[in-house]
Amino acid sequence: MRSHEEQRQPNISQESCRQREAVKPSVYAGAPSSSSAQVVPSSREDQNDLLEQMLEGDNLRLAYKRVVQNGGAPGVDNVTVVNLQAYLKTHWEPVKAELLAGT
Secondary structure, three states: OOOHHHHHOOOOOHHHHHHHHHHOOHHHOOOOOOOOOOOOOOOHHHHHHHHHHHOOHHHHHHHHHHHHHOOOOOOOOOOOHHHHHHHHHHHHHHHHHHHHHOO
8 A cells, every 4th residue: 555645646657757857958957048138127117107008097998898898707805897887986086096106
């Protein structure tokens, strides 16, 4: 009878292990990338510009329309699409301000 630990581990053949080693040559393990690409960190201002574009009325209306067309289900908070629309009609400005402030 196999121990509990042996039952939990999948049966991996020796051939499978050799294949895996052949796919991942050790010469590359841990070596730095030779890519010359530079990632420029985005500024807080750029991020705010993107967030402002996302929060524009036309963009939000289009997103809402797509959610309705796709039969959007309530989220983890159980707020339905209809309830969200009603809530945002009265609370949109404070919600938008909090999003832009990052709070």
